[in-house]
Amino acid sequence: MADYKWPAMSTRKAIGQRVSRIDGVEKSSGRAKYTSDYKRPNMLFAAPVTCPHAHARITKIDASAAEKMPGFKGMHLLDKEGSTVSWAMWDIGYVAAETELQARDAARAVKVEYEVLPHVVHDHDLTKAGDRVKPSGEKIEGDVDEAFKQADAVSEGLYEIPTLTHCCLEPHGSVIQFNGEKAELNPSTQAVTAIQGDCARQLEIPAANVHVHQDHIGGGFGSKFQIDRWGLASAQLSKMNGGRPVKVYLERNVELTIAGVRPSAYAKIKLAGKKDGSITAWESASWASGGLTGGGSPPIPYVFTKIPNLRQTHQAVSLNTAPIRAWRAPNHPQASFLTCSAIEDLADKLGLDPLQVYLKNAGLTARPETYVRQLNKAAELAEWKKHYHKRGDSGSGHIKRGLGIGVCTWGGAGHASTARINIHADGSAEVEIGSQDLGTGTRTIIAQVAAETFGLPVSAIKVKIGDTNYPSSGTSGGSTTVGGVSSSTRKGAVDALGKLFEEVAESLGAPADQLEAVDGKIQVKGNPAKSMTWKAACQKLGVKTITVTGTNDPRQAPREGLNTGGVGGVQIADVSVDVETGIVRMNRLIAVQDIGLVVNPKLAESQVYGACIMSICGALMEERIMDAVTGRVLNPDMEFYKIAGIKDIGDIVCHLEIDPENDGRGIIGLGEPPAVGGIAAIANAVTNAIGKRVSSVPLTPDRVLNTLEGRA
Amino acid sequence: MQAFEYASPKTLKEAFALLGAQWGEADVLAGGTDLLSLMKDFVHTPKRVVSLREIKTLSGIAKAGSGLRIGALTTVDALMSNAAIRSTYPSLHQAAMGITSPQIRNTGTVGGDLCQRPRCWYFRQGYGLLAMKDGKSLVANGDNRFHAIFGSGNAHFVSPSSFGPALIALGAKIKLESATGAREIDAFTFFRAPKSDSERENDLRPNEILTEILLPTTSAKNATYEVRQKDALDWPLAAASVALTMSGNTVSKAVVVLGHVGPTPLVAESAGAWLAGKAISADTAAQAAAEAVKAAKPLSGNAYKVTLAKTAVKRALLRAAGMEV
Structure with missing residues (x-):
C-alpha cells in the first residue's frame, strides 16, 4: 500500500505555508458569483406568503386577487385550509412571478384568514410558560448534599444566554429548474453532495436526476444543510411553468425569523469548593428552548466533566418560534458560558484568583495537560499577573477594566470525502471534490495538499468543488471539512503520482517506487541529477490522463493518521466597562487553541478571528427579541439585531499551538472550537470589572446598568 | 415595495406641483437612507416619489447674514467637513460624527435627518406611530428598551434625529416651503408629539418641502x-x-x-x-x-x-x- 502519511514538518513546501486564499481576489473584487447573484435566462422569482401570527389555524386561502396581479405565474401552497401555523412569518406557500417585485406584490395579495390561537414566545420566565414546560429526569452522581455540607464555599448563580439567529450575510435561497423528472439546483448550501439526496427525496425522483452546482456560499454557520420549504416550493413552481428556473431568496426579516436560530439556555447553578480551589459538587437546574419542540440541555458541566458530586435537572420549553438549526459548535458556547460563569463565581466566593481555580481543577477535564498549558499561555499573553485584580477592585474612575476566562472542547475529525485527481498530458493537475468552501479556505487547502504531494507550486493546481459531477464529499458541519478533503486529496494525489512514476520509471532508469516529486521535477530519490521536469514527465502520458480517486473513510482514518479529532482551547477577555453608560469595550480577546497539523496558518488564524468576532457579538450585542403580544420577532433586521463593526472588536490575539507533537496528530477541524469560549470569557471579564455578575448576556448597556443599579 | 411613479423635478416650483394634499400620495426623496427602507417594509406606500436631487439650489452651506444657511440636501459628510460648522457649531459637527457609517454620511442629508421617521420597531412593523393594538399600547406592554423615558400620551417612540437637539440648542430655524409660500419656524416647534396615528411627529405638511436650516451666529x-x-x-x-x-x-x-x-x-x-x-x-x-x-x-x-x-x-x-x- 502506498504511503499516504504527511511529509515531515521540516520538508514541507506547500503545507504549513501562509498561502493567501486562491479565490481571494475573485471574492474581494466582487467577481465571485454567489447563487444570490444568479440571473438565469427566462428565470422566475418566488416569494413567500407568510403568516403574521405566532400561532393560528388557517381558515381560508384566497389567491384570486394575486392571480390577477401582473406577472403572476402560479402559487404552490405548503399548507392548506385547516393547517396550524406555529410561529410568525411561517411560510404557508410561495408565489412565482416574472420579476422579484411582482412576486413579492402578488404574495402580499394572497388573502389568508386565520383563527388566531394563544402563543408563548418567551422562555426566560418559566412561571409564564405554563404547560409549555416539559421536565426531563434528574441526573445524580456521588453524594451531592454531603459535598455541599463539607464545602468551604458555595456559589449560587443564575446564568442566561438567549436565542441568537445565524444572520448569514447571504440569506437562504436557491435557483432551481425542475421539469418533473430532472432537477438542476443551485443552492446556497453547506452540503453540496447531501442536498442532492435531500432534493431527490423531497421531489420523489432518483438522486441521479438531480444536478447540484454552487460556486460560493455567503455564510451558513450550520443553518444551510437542506433544500428547505422555499427550495421545494420553488421546484414545484418551476414544474408548473414548464421547467423555467425559479429563484427564491428570503428577505432579511424572514431570514432572521425562520431560517435558523441557536437555542437559548438558562441555568441556576450551585457550586461547592474547597479552600484550595478544588470543585467538589455541582447542582444545576437548567431550561432551554429550541422552538416548538423545546430544547435539550447544553453539555454541562462543560469541560470540567469529572466533578465528583452532581445533581442536574433540565426542562424544555416549547415556544411559538421557528426551530433551531445547528449553530457553530451546537450548544457549546452556551455550556461554556454557564459553566465558566459558575466557576468564576465560586473562585470569588473562595477568595481565589479564578486562573488558579481553573488550573487546580484541570484534573476534572479530559485533557489536563492541554488545559494547564493553555491556561498558562493565555494568561501570559493577557498579562494576567499585571492586569488581574480581585472582582470589582477596579479603581475609582468610571472606566473599569477586567479579565475573564472561557474554555472549549471539540472533535473535528474529517468527514467522508472522495477526491478525484486528474493529471493531464500537458502537465495540468486537477482536484475534483463534491465539497464546498464556506469561506474557510477549503479550495486553498485542497490546492496546498495536492501541490505538496506533486512538488508543484500551489498555483499549478486547479481545484474544482461545488458540483455533484464531482465525487461525493461530506457536509460542512462539525468542523469536519478540512480533515476530510485534505485526506482524500492526499490519498488520491499520492496514488496518481504513483501512476505517473510508473509512466516515467523506465526513462529515469529506476523503479517507480524509487522516484519522488520535488520542486517541479520527477527525480530518483536523493539524486537530482537523474530527473525530468513535471511537464516532461506528463508528456509521457501521450493521449492518456491519469484519473485516480482517493477516499477518506472516517472508520479507517484513525489507523491512517491523516486526520483526527479532539481539541481544547482557552480564551481570555480583557474589557473596559463604562459604569456611567453600561457600555462594554473590548480591549483584547486572547485565543489559545489546540490544533493538529495546520495546513495553512493564515487561514487557521482567520478562522479564529472570525470565531472571536462572533463571540464578541454574542457576548455584547446579539439576541433575538420577541414581542409577547404580537408574537413576532421585533428585531429581524440588521439595525437592532446588532452585530459588531470593526471598531467594536478590539485586538484579537490568536495563538495556535503549532508544534511537532500536535502536528503528529494529523489534521483537526478548527471552525467551531474557537467560537466557544469567548462569550464566557467576556461575561467573566465584565463581572471582574464591575464587581457584580450580570446574569444575562448579551451584556448590553441596559443589562449592565440594571445590575449596577440594582434593578436586575 | 409597492410600485410607484418616480419624478425628478429640476426646480422647487415643479416639485411642489408633484406633492399631494394628503400623506400617502407622494413622498419626498433626498438621500433615501430612510425612505427606501420604509417603502421596502411597506410602512410607506407612496403613489409617487419626488426626488429632490436635481434641485441644485437645495445643497450647500453658505453665509446668511451673520449666520449660516444649510441647504436641506447638504449631505452629512459635507456638514461634517465644513470649517465654519466645526469652529462655531461643534455640537453639529459632533452629532454628524455620531453617524458612524461613511456610506450614510455620504448619502444621507441634513434635511433627511430631520424628517426621518422613528425607528420604533412596532411602527416599523406596521402597527402605526402610536403602536396601539386593541386599545392598548404595544410599547407600554411590550419590549420598550429603546423607547421614550419622556413619553407624551401614547407617543412612546423616540425622535431619531441626530441634528435636532443641536439645532434647538443653537436656536436654529427651519424653513418649510410650499406652492403657497414659505414659513420659518423654530427648530424646537418643528418637532411634535402626535396625539393620534393620523398625525406626524413634526410640523411638515404633505404639500411642503423642508428646504433649509438657518443657523444664527453664536458665541455660545x-x-x-x-x-x-x-x-x-x-x-x-x-x-x-x-x-x-x-x-x-x-x-x-x-x-x-x-x-x-x-x-x-x-x-x-x-x-x-x-x-x-x-x-x-x-x-x-x-x-x-x-x-x-x-x-x-x-x-x-x-x-x-x-x-x-x-x-x-x-x-x-x-x-x-x-x-x-
Whole structure:
C-alpha cells in the first residue's frame, strides 16, 4: 500500500505555508458569483406568503386577487385550509412571478384568514410558560448534599444566554429548474453532495436526476444543510411553468425569523469548593428552548466533566418560534458560558484568583495537560499577573477594566470525502471534490495538499468543488471539512503520482517506487541529477490522463493518521466597562487553541478571528427579541439585531499551538472550537470589572446598568 | 415595495406641483437612507416619489447674514467637513460624527435627518406611530428598551434625529416651503408629539418641502454627546446637545436639549436655569444632569436610559467647557 502519511514538518513546501486564499481576489473584487447573484435566462422569482401570527389555524386561502396581479405565474401552497401555523412569518406557500417585485406584490395579495390561537414566545420566565414546560429526569452522581455540607464555599448563580439567529450575510435561497423528472439546483448550501439526496427525496425522483452546482456560499454557520420549504416550493413552481428556473431568496426579516436560530439556555447553578480551589459538587437546574419542540440541555458541566458530586435537572420549553438549526459548535458556547460563569463565581466566593481555580481543577477535564498549558499561555499573553485584580477592585474612575476566562472542547475529525485527481498530458493537475468552501479556505487547502504531494507550486493546481459531477464529499458541519478533503486529496494525489512514476520509471532508469516529486521535477530519490521536469514527465502520458480517486473513510482514518479529532482551547477577555453608560469595550480577546497539523496558518488564524468576532457579538450585542403580544420577532433586521463593526472588536490575539507533537496528530477541524469560549470569557471579564455578575448576556448597556443599579 | 411613479423635478416650483394634499400620495426623496427602507417594509406606500436631487439650489452651506444657511440636501459628510460648522457649531459637527457609517454620511442629508421617521420597531412593523393594538399600547406592554423615558400620551417612540437637539440648542430655524409660500419656524416647534396615528411627529405638511436650516451666529460654547453601544453604526440610546453663553467663567445662559429619549428632542429647561450663574465643573455638570432627567417617566424596560440621559448631559456640558473626561 502506498504511503499516504504527511511529509515531515521540516520538508514541507506547500503545507504549513501562509498561502493567501486562491479565490481571494475573485471574492474581494466582487467577481465571485454567489447563487444570490444568479440571473438565469427566462428565470422566475418566488416569494413567500407568510403568516403574521405566532400561532393560528388557517381558515381560508384566497389567491384570486394575486392571480390577477401582473406577472403572476402560479402559487404552490405548503399548507392548506385547516393547517396550524406555529410561529410568525411561517411560510404557508410561495408565489412565482416574472420579476422579484411582482412576486413579492402578488404574495402580499394572497388573502389568508386565520383563527388566531394563544402563543408563548418567551422562555426566560418559566412561571409564564405554563404547560409549555416539559421536565426531563434528574441526573445524580456521588453524594451531592454531603459535598455541599463539607464545602468551604458555595456559589449560587443564575446564568442566561438567549436565542441568537445565524444572520448569514447571504440569506437562504436557491435557483432551481425542475421539469418533473430532472432537477438542476443551485443552492446556497453547506452540503453540496447531501442536498442532492435531500432534493431527490423531497421531489420523489432518483438522486441521479438531480444536478447540484454552487460556486460560493455567503455564510451558513450550520443553518444551510437542506433544500428547505422555499427550495421545494420553488421546484414545484418551476414544474408548473414548464421547467423555467425559479429563484427564491428570503428577505432579511424572514431570514432572521425562520431560517435558523441557536437555542437559548438558562441555568441556576450551585457550586461547592474547597479552600484550595478544588470543585467538589455541582447542582444545576437548567431550561432551554429550541422552538416548538423545546430544547435539550447544553453539555454541562462543560469541560470540567469529572466533578465528583452532581445533581442536574433540565426542562424544555416549547415556544411559538421557528426551530433551531445547528449553530457553530451546537450548544457549546452556551455550556461554556454557564459553566465558566459558575466557576468564576465560586473562585470569588473562595477568595481565589479564578486562573488558579481553573488550573487546580484541570484534573476534572479530559485533557489536563492541554488545559494547564493553555491556561498558562493565555494568561501570559493577557498579562494576567499585571492586569488581574480581585472582582470589582477596579479603581475609582468610571472606566473599569477586567479579565475573564472561557474554555472549549471539540472533535473535528474529517468527514467522508472522495477526491478525484486528474493529471493531464500537458502537465495540468486537477482536484475534483463534491465539497464546498464556506469561506474557510477549503479550495486553498485542497490546492496546498495536492501541490505538496506533486512538488508543484500551489498555483499549478486547479481545484474544482461545488458540483455533484464531482465525487461525493461530506457536509460542512462539525468542523469536519478540512480533515476530510485534505485526506482524500492526499490519498488520491499520492496514488496518481504513483501512476505517473510508473509512466516515467523506465526513462529515469529506476523503479517507480524509487522516484519522488520535488520542486517541479520527477527525480530518483536523493539524486537530482537523474530527473525530468513535471511537464516532461506528463508528456509521457501521450493521449492518456491519469484519473485516480482517493477516499477518506472516517472508520479507517484513525489507523491512517491523516486526520483526527479532539481539541481544547482557552480564551481570555480583557474589557473596559463604562459604569456611567453600561457600555462594554473590548480591549483584547486572547485565543489559545489546540490544533493538529495546520495546513495553512493564515487561514487557521482567520478562522479564529472570525470565531472571536462572533463571540464578541454574542457576548455584547446579539439576541433575538420577541414581542409577547404580537408574537413576532421585533428585531429581524440588521439595525437592532446588532452585530459588531470593526471598531467594536478590539485586538484579537490568536495563538495556535503549532508544534511537532500536535502536528503528529494529523489534521483537526478548527471552525467551531474557537467560537466557544469567548462569550464566557467576556461575561467573566465584565463581572471582574464591575464587581457584580450580570446574569444575562448579551451584556448590553441596559443589562449592565440594571445590575449596577440594582434593578436586575 | 409597492410600485410607484418616480419624478425628478429640476426646480422647487415643479416639485411642489408633484406633492399631494394628503400623506400617502407622494413622498419626498433626498438621500433615501430612510425612505427606501420604509417603502421596502411597506410602512410607506407612496403613489409617487419626488426626488429632490436635481434641485441644485437645495445643497450647500453658505453665509446668511451673520449666520449660516444649510441647504436641506447638504449631505452629512459635507456638514461634517465644513470649517465654519466645526469652529462655531461643534455640537453639529459632533452629532454628524455620531453617524458612524461613511456610506450614510455620504448619502444621507441634513434635511433627511430631520424628517426621518422613528425607528420604533412596532411602527416599523406596521402597527402605526402610536403602536396601539386593541386599545392598548404595544410599547407600554411590550419590549420598550429603546423607547421614550419622556413619553407624551401614547407617543412612546423616540425622535431619531441626530441634528435636532443641536439645532434647538443653537436656536436654529427651519424653513418649510410650499406652492403657497414659505414659513420659518423654530427648530424646537418643528418637532411634535402626535396625539393620534393620523398625525406626524413634526410640523411638515404633505404639500411642503423642508428646504433649509438657518443657523444664527453664536458665541455660545456648544457640544453634543451621544451614548451609543457600538462604535460602528448604531442608534444613540441617549444624547444631549448643549449651548452655553458664558460670562467669564460662569454660565449666563444654558440651553440643554435631550435627544433619543422622547418623541421630540426635549429642552431641559430646569437644568438650563439651574446652570445660570454657575461655573462648569464635574460637580455642577452632574447636578445639572440630574436636574435634566428629574421628570423622566421610564417604561417597564428602560429605566437605564435615565442614567444614560444623565451621562449624556453631564458629558456634553463638560465637552462644551473643554473639560471632557
